[in-house]
């Protein structure tokens with residue numbers, strides 16, 4: 001049984017992991033253990049009952065029972081625990097003290113949906129769920145803690161729900177989706193931080209006393225911090241040691257924090273950011289928090305990532321592309337920006353088709369009077385000056401070339417210079433009487449207002465249903481300011497941010513229901529809303545507006561900590577690169593972009609014939625190997641140490657692998673560099689492209705694989721005379737791709 005209940009104690013387990021909590025003497029829930037699978041007889045050893053001077057005790061004559069000292073499952077405010085609580089409620093008299101006591105529980109196969117919110121899903125054989133019901137009699141309110149443990153990944157998913165059974169309003173001031181108390185603080189916290197064009201860089205810090213946190217209060221999950229963090233032991237590496245990963249299935253404001261207390265306990269929690277959040281639960285209403293996915297691995301960071309990847313590919317993404325390799329696309333943004341017409345688009349598309357591309361995506365600038373970023377957002381009807389045959393005509397011409405057609409939208413936005421704004425200025429988020437701040441010359445529409453969402457749906461519906469559109473890029477290019485709802489009463493104003501993102505989810509759901517075969521790619525100025533919430537609706541996301549191959553090494557490495565390669569939009573763009581002006585070879589750019597959905601973002605017509613031929617070969621290569629890349633097990637072998645990156649994907653049956661090795665800056669005459677491959681079958685004999693002979697898996701994993709990309713000066717004289725040999729050890733920004741295949745001999 002994956003979930004058992006014995007001696008007042010719940011034990012969630014699969015082959016690898018145990019998560020244990022108990023009903024305490026005060027009938028609240030105490031946390032006992034989370035980690036490697038264990039067997040338990042009794043829980044005395046796990047429960048830390050002890051009296052500490054000054055620690056408040058719940059009972060007279062039982063100093064050992066103190067909430068300040070005990071580890072808890074969903075800690076409350078104000079009754080002896082001075083750490084941050086998982087939740088805080090306020091009743092209509094202003095009182096904030098609660099007492100939710102255990103009432104009952106139920107265990108069932110599978111997993112229930114959370115209406116209106118993105119969530120993981122599972123069949124009855126994939127997961128088992130537990131719901132623990134607690135009740136506060138004074139508040140006349142119920143709290144349900146919901147857990148699901150997955151059979152084949154070490155993932156436990158948590159959420160919580162409050163129900164107001166009383167006859168008066170109750171205000172939720174704070175509601176985390178999960179809280180876990182760890183015994184000690186000998187951990188490092190890994191987080192993914194950045195800004196526009198440099199999203200999800202990996203940072204690691206040793207836990208310290210006090211609070212360390214990551215957060216967003218911008219209305220999106222943000223480029224500043226991804227809603228993910230991990231706790232790893234200091235000796236944990238990519239491939240060994242313990243790590244716990246926490247990822248929020250949500251795209252709005254969030255808080256992820258670790259609080260190390262006065263007894264060295266690390267309390268982690270993750271949920272909607274309590275800043276600017278409050279929810280008024282009217283009599284009879286309930287509120288369900290978004291989910292947090294918790295993974296445990298004793299196989300290092302790669303183990304953690306693979307669990308996230310498998311879970312998200314199998315139990316989060318939906319739609320016809322869930323298990324399908326993704327079409328190779330060409331996007332016109334960096335090729336034309338706003339300056340295009342039907343002819344120039346068709347020129348790019350037909351050339352691209354000839355080289356093997358499968359999908360053409362028309363980016364920003366096709367609608368209203370949009371010739372730059374100052375106007376027309378909200379006016380989702382085609383610009384007939386640029387596209388005399390409309391979207392319908394263009395799509396059918398693109399289809400006639402043998403390509404699918406995709407279109408860019410930015411549904412949540414409006415420009416002041418637009419018909420939509422002229423007609424409905426009050427739909428742009430603003431606080432009456434106050435200045436409206438601009439971001440990229442635009443305002444955010446009030447998606448907390450169902451009328452606005454419905455209007456945008458109708459407008460998009462018309463365009464989408466008028467043409468054969470098979471892909472949509474949904475962009476979101478500014479954060480929210482002057483948050484305010486003109487509809488909500490004063491007591492509900494702080495519901496705004498959550499209601500906004502519920503509106504976004506609602507529009508997504510309506511569109512994917514109306515157009516079930518469209519492939520959606522989410523985007524927010526690149527990767528500012530790359531999160532698990534979005535992946536529920538759009539199974540791929542534009543990873544970053546930075547398309548430079550070298551910058552992408554950092555960005556895609558960080559993104560891969562949590563999100564699978566099949567979700568990562570990655571394109572080859574032109575040089576000098578538009579974000580950093582760097583020049584890298586076409587080979588290097590493709591070798592990086594292969595580890596994702598793969599596509600192009602340049603004008604192929606402007607490439608010399610030899611480069612076009614190279615593009616043709618790249619596309620053939622990717623078509624041959626994309627199944628492996630997008631659905632295999634991913635390993636980060638090098639993460640920038642000594643200016644080297646290497647990535648590897650191994651097929652589930654271990655018969656095939658692909659290895660990408662990348663050098664950033666050349667070092668003269670370096671030490672011999674080898675990299676230990678991962679995930680191969682130790683006994684299989686592998687052939688390797690660009691290498692003679694065969695190698696056993698164990699040799700490649702333990703003795704290592706020697707890098708080609710190192711300059712030793714052996715051809716210094718040739719180089720000096722300007723006779724550089726392309727390929728081996730030539731300069732900065734060099735890369736190699738190897739394909740390994742097991743030679744399975746007949747028995």
Ligand code: GLA
Pocket residue numbers: 333363364408475477523524525526542544545
């Ligand atoms: C954002 C996106 C880009 C492009 C532009 C268009 O920056 O991230 O890929 O679509 O908007 O305005």
